[in-house]
Amino acid sequence: MGFGRVGKTFLQIVHEKIEFCQKRYGLDLKLHSICEIDGALFSSEALDLSQVFREFSSLSLLRGSPYWKTGLHLQDLLNSIEPGVLVECTPSNIKSGEPGLSHLRQALDSGWHVVTANKGPLVVDFRGLREKAKEGGVALKISGATAAALPTLDVALYSLAGTEIYRIEGILNGTTNYILTRMREGMDYKQALEEAQSKGIAEPDPSLDVEGWDTASKILLITNTVMDTDLTLKDVKVEGITAVPIHLLDEGREEDKTLKLLGEFSREEDFKLEVSPKLIDRSHPLFGVDGANKGITFTTDTMHSVTVTGGKSDPRGAGAALLKDIINIYWR
């Protein structure tokens, strides 16, 4: 679903890696459809990915293809072939969750696995979607919506299996981390934001990032998955970086600390779920995570703390995270 930047890059990666996936994982990947708002490219036999990239590289070319069915509904499509994986890449709306929420519900109800890069549906109805997946015995994989190429949920669920996680701290948004890094180096907020926009790191409307809602959505989804909770955005205390007090930046420089927009969950003393700019010191494992990079620290009972940093912060990283989730549904 969705032939925008992420959807297109995802298909590009699949195209590059078809043989690798066959050889390494015994997975025979087939593309049956590319769905857009007004119709879908569809073949019950499987589309030829080389042809897709040779001939239909833009949406308008897609619509001119002989495989294009104007007005084809997702439900008809889901009913017409064997269940597989629906890959959701439409734009994220964290208020209504639509149109992704309807896509995910239909797919899960029809016995399809879901892999999503779209946070919206998960932020709006994580509980309902998780239950649908459970009832249908299908997978709902959300790496693409929770920091993409930075492994977060995999590590918590798989690498830390058997531990109790007490605290999660994450630098989960590249745009705000880039801005704060540049501010530490002396820029003011406005300069740093403009530079980030000119480099394509920040979006023209950066409000979801700089006001903390992107980080809030990610820490919420990570917490709900790891702790098996049903929290919503209303449970997250959110403060962005649009009005960072100057004294925090000065204090950071003086005391060899660094200011980071942290998404935090904790149940160590009181329950805490919040997003705010925080000074962290040199001994903190996320101290060196600068620029548009991301990182996450899990604090556990038996394994102490484990930190993951890195992972490409761009559509290619997001596309690779979608492919990873698909492989992990089928490969054992």
Next chain:
Amino acid sequence: MGFGRVGKTFLQIVHEKIEFCQKRYGLDLKLHSICEIDGALFSSEALDLSQVFREFSSLSLLRGSPYWKTGLHLQDLLNSIEPGVLVECTPSNIKSGEPGLSHLRQALDSGWHVVTANKGPLVVDFRGLREKAKEGGVALKISGATAAALPTLDVALYSLAGTEIYRIEGILNGTTNYILTRMREGMDYKQALEEAQSKGIAEPDPSLDVEGWDTASKILLITNTVMDTDLTLKDVKVEGITAVPIHLLDEGREEDKTLKLLGEFSREEDFKLEVSPKLIDRSHPLFGVDGANKGITFTTDTMHSVTVTGGKSDPRGAGAALLKDIINIYWR
């Protein structure tokens, strides 16, 4: 197998987490036997872990228990109950692989899964063991032998699924990292080693660590697993930290670099598999991994580089890694 520090700590953690594992993973963990060189505690019904810790906390008490069978062979034990998981915790011998190698072969041949904290058998015959596991359709899980609580293989195989890994760099040995950290702060090698020994970080005979063989074993096992190769210790170029040139330390301080014993695999240009002290600069993701901490960086095609740091470096961390592997065999 093995009721030493790691084996005992592993059972302690299982004991603490029996209910948690039932509730969280639906796993009903049962202990049938604790095997030692001269016999085994054994019950076909399952041993009572509370009783084990109340009454048989030492090996001599174990041997006085009514469940103790002197001279019971592993093979008899494997044949007498339904196949489960053999957890190998006997001392590591990277030359002969024994006694662990025989344990692992017998277990895999008898249709048992294997989880091992013992590097020896894997270093000596990884290929043979992997083939036995494959033929028998059972798991051979080796987190406990490859940096334990620091997730290494999980991340490479699961979180980076679908990527091609071009380079692996790891600080994989806490003892040598502790010594180098103290040397950077001004101590000489002898002082730093003695301090590490007095703190229980270095063993009385530290040669496997300081000469680089522990790191070599780990980077070898990680490479063989991730790249699906059959390399042996002979293929690893190994240099330890017993004779680090003073000029490297001085250079590090002057140029704001830090000296680390790195285990490295690379296939970017020429093939490389080596262990040596290397200066890394501040922008390297492993720069801040100091003291007895460990870390690993994977460089991939589609997700760029991903780094994991942390994880408890002690028997409790190792025990937790063994439990993690068991959970991941059964839980999906």
